[in-house]
Amino acid sequence: MSIKALMISGLLSASLAQAVMAEQLSGYAFIKDDTRAMQDDDFANPGLIAVATGAELFKTASRSGGKTCADCHGEAGEKLVPQRIATYPVYDSDNKRIISLQSRITACRTRVADDTLPVNHPDLIALETFVRNRARDVPVNVNTEGTEIKALLKRGEELYNTRYGLIDMSCHICHTVYAGQYVRGQKISQGQTNGFPAYRLGPGEMANLNLRITQCMDLMRAEPFPSDSEEMKLLEYYLSARSNGLPIETPAVRY
Amino acid sequence: MHQAQIAIFAALLSLEFTGLATAADPAASGLPPIEPYCHWEQTDLMIVEPLCGLKGDAKRGRAIATDGNRGNCVACHNMPFGDVEGYGTIGPSLAGIGGRYPEGYIRLRVVDTKSFNPASIMPGYYRDPGKIHRPAKIFKGRTFLTAQEVEDVIGFLMTMK
Numbered sequence: 001m002s003i004k005a006l007m008i009s010g011l012l013s014a015s016l017a018q019a020v021m022a023e024q025l026s027g028y029a030f031i032k033d034d035t036r037a038m039q040d041d042d043f044a045n046p047g048l049i050a051v052a053t054g055a056e057l058f059k060t061a062s063r064s065g066g067k068t069c070a071d072c073h074g075e076a077g078e079k080l081v082p083q084r085i086a087t088y089p090v091y092d093s094d095n096k097r098i099i100s101l102q103s104r105i106t107a108c109r110t111r112v113a114d115d116t117l118p119v120n121h122p123d124l125i126a127l128e129t130f131v132r133n134r135a136r137d138v139p140v141n142v143n144t145e146g147t148e149i150k151a152l153l154k155r156g157e158e159l160y161n162t163r164y165g166l167i168d169m170s171c172h173i174c175h176t177v178y179a180g181q182y183v184r185g186q187k188i189s190q191g192q193t194n195g196f197p198a199y200r201l202g203p204g205e206m207a208n209l210n211l212r213i214t215q216c217m218d219l220m221r222a223e224p225f226p227s228d229s230e231e232m233k234l235l236e237y238y239l240s241a242r243s244n245g246l247p248i249e250t251p252a253v254r255y
Numbered sequence: 256m257h258q259a260q261i262a263i264f265a266a267l268l269s270l271e272f273t274g275l276a277t278a279a280d281p282a283a284s285g286l287p288p289i290e291p292y293c294h295w296e297q298t299d300l301m302i303v304e305p306l307c308g309l310k311g312d313a314k315r316g317r318a319i320a321t322d323g324n325r326g327n328c329v330a331c332h333n334m335p336f337g338d339v340e341g342y343g344t345i346g347p348s349l350a351g352i353g354g355r356y357p358e359g360y361i362r363l364r365v366v367d368t369k370s371f372n373p374a375s376i377m378p379g380y381y382r383d384p385g386k387i388h389r390p391a392k393i394f395k396g397r398t399f400l401t402a403q404e405v406e407d408v409i410g411f412l413m414t415m416k
Binding site (some may be wrong): 117162163164165166167169170173177178181182183184185186199208222223224 | 263301323327329330331341343344345356369376378379382387388390391392394397398399
């Protein structure tokens, strides 16, 4: 075969791969059998430590001695509504901003207990994990209706399709086109968000979606979007909406 | 604030915003100094001349190809070697690659596949740094591999027959 014919066949197979719209699958479908077994067993799942830590913090008064989360939301968060937890991130149309579950918890603690944890602080991720875990098995249900939300989903999708960093890959290339293929012995997932915050076996710690996106961009040798940037929020929103319908698995176990 | 303090503050600010504070200080990043980029020419989908006129070393090239922090070819390609586990399945197998293609053909694909196939997933290991969108600050102005490393990898790939 000539070099040009080879090139053409390469281009064809790339476009065919893009044309195949895969069935929506949780990251659970792409992890190894023993990782799945670890996630399914609450005594083996390391993410349950974050749930327990979060449960404690939920009942603990802030450093300033203010209210606890439990004062309003119940000792075990039983007054939180799982169906509402499943709608995060939400769009606040009055203030024209996206509010992630993490930023909702921070806003609440700042207002009620005058205690602000830094973004992605392990304690804050533990609280987020505990709260999200209250909605385990509830399908993700991010709002995709309305002109404003459709516009921000479109912007999120553009960020998803943009190549970044020295590796020069977009989220789309790996998590849409090549999902299911192996990179160094690990299957590439579809980048679904229903398991997050999740325990990551690679770094050996919890990651919420915000941190996971940062870790992905670091791997691409790209400059990550700052945790509280507009781009990060748009990506979080788009990715979460893309997982609509998948049951929440928090805390999932992922590579 | 004194004039001098303002000047220092402004200087610090500009460093902060341009990322020079890290990029210009290789010691802080643990990376070697940035080398000048050698421009290359493509003819008939090949780069015939070695980058910067360098000669590759196949032994070093093999180490780079399997190093997760450098070439990491095995992340996506089956090479195949007996002592590496967990190859990727994204790219085609490189078995016998040196016997299948001319050196210049392989060089272009390692250097910058996207120069002729914009849809490719293959990272350009010696892509013009000016074409990289949003590199991490410490990698700004750098290629993924140095010209010497690219030639070493090509030297190694040509031994795979």
